[in-house]
Amino acid sequence: MNQAERINSFSYIRAIACIAIIVLHTFASASILFGDQIGVLTNAWSRAISNVLMWTVPCFVMTTGALLLEESRKLTYEKLFKKYILRILAALVIFTMVFRGFDMIMDGEQVGIGILLSWIYELFTGTSWSHLWYLYLLIGLYFLMPFYRKIAQFSEEFDIRYLLIIYVVFVSVLPLTNLINLRSGFYIHVSTIYPFYLFCGYAIHKGIIKVNQWLAVAAVFFSSCLIVVLTIIRWTDSIDVMEQLWGYSSIFVVVQAVGIFALFDKIKGKGSGLIHKFLLNIDRCSFGIYLIHMIFIRWILRYMSFNPYKCNEIINFFLLIIGIFIISYFCTWILKKIPILKNIL
Structure with missing residues (x-):
């Protein structure tokens, strides 16, 4: 792939993942807020839709790995x-402040030193709005990037x-024994899944790991189907321990994310047409959309008490997701x- 082709393929996956994030958070928020007002099966399907989109953040991280671990890129x-680090840190400071201010206004809190102290506390402890965890993740990955690059180089x-296999076995496969209340005593000393995604994106893009197109399609299809089926079983039978099956370290999410990334990485050509321009424009605003969209989800679902499960669910969710995406895009633009803000967003 030449530079233009590589940027296009990564832009496409970031753009589509950005839209998928809005769908994920909309259904997840709706099921949390109104889950006790709807039937078990409706709640299960709603959770399944959000769970089947858990590949989004892993694909963001894999794209980061494919780009920043590239030997020819000077860093x-x-x-x-x-x-990198200052940009994400600035976004974290600004948006934890914005979200704290939003909560203060909507909850009718009084302005005072307590608001400032609570903002500082939330910023430091990572207890602001939940989707900001991704920024803390990025900062940690960036701090270690010089060493990750040396490993790759x-x-x-x-x-x-070998590194990828070790990560999958210890972080994704062995924890499955928790399903039968059997906790493995074996672990690796850097035991989060995210470096795996970082190196996996690099390995796929460099051809170190070759994923056949049809194998990728099969991996995405079967892992997605399993996530949906298992989610429905979890909620219809109230099996809490099954929640680990769609976390970011879940083997199903790993297989799904790897397959999706591999498919996008195979896209070649400079790209043209309306869809190409549409996706590139979304990609340019994807970070801002990721940060901003939760304001509108929270405002509409929580503070306006809009229940999308009432009347026509399909139309309600469709219009809600499209509306939140459009507003978030134009706000970011x-x-x-x-x-x-231009250099941050």
């Missing part, structure tokens, strides 16, 4: 801190494959016109 410490292809 000095100055560039790392100024372009000086490792043989076998070493990368406008905010990017402000010089300070």
Whole structure:
């Protein structure tokens, strides 16, 4: 792939993942707020829709890995801190403040030193709005990026494959024994799944891991079907321990995300037409959309008490998701016109 083709394929996956994030958070928020007002099966299907979209963040991380672990890309410490870490940190500071202010206004709290202290507490402890966890994740990955790049640069292809297998076995497969109340005593000392996604995106893009197109399609199809079926079983039979089956370290989500990323990575060509331009424009605003969209979800579902399950659910959710996406996109587009925010969003 040449540079233009690579950027297009990654832009497409970021754009589609951005839209999928809105769908995920809309259904997840609706089921949390109104789950006790709807039937068990309706709640189960609603949860299944959000769970089957858990590939979104892993694909974002895989794209980051494919780009930043590339040996030809120069990444000095100055560039790392100024372009990447400072940007995410600034977004975190600004939007935890915005969200704290939003909650203060909507909940009728009084302005005072307590609001400032609670904002600082939420910023430091990561207890602001839940979707901001992704920013903390990015900051951690960026801090370690120089060492991740050295691993990628000086490792043989076998070493990368070995690293991926170790991550999958210890972080994704062994925890499945928790389903039968049997906790494994074996673990690796860097035991989160996200470095796996980082290196997996790099490995797929470099051809270290080759995923056949039809194998990728089958992986996405069967893992998605399993997530849907298992989610319905979990909620109809009230089996709480099954929640781990659609977390980011779930083997089903791993297989699903790898398959989706591999399919997009195979896209070649410079791209043209309305869909191409549409996806590129979404990609340019994807970070801002990710940050902003929860304001409208919370406002409409929680504070306006809009229950999308009433009357025609399909039309309600469709219009809600489309409306939130359009408003979030244009808000981001406008905010990017402000010089300070342009480099953040």
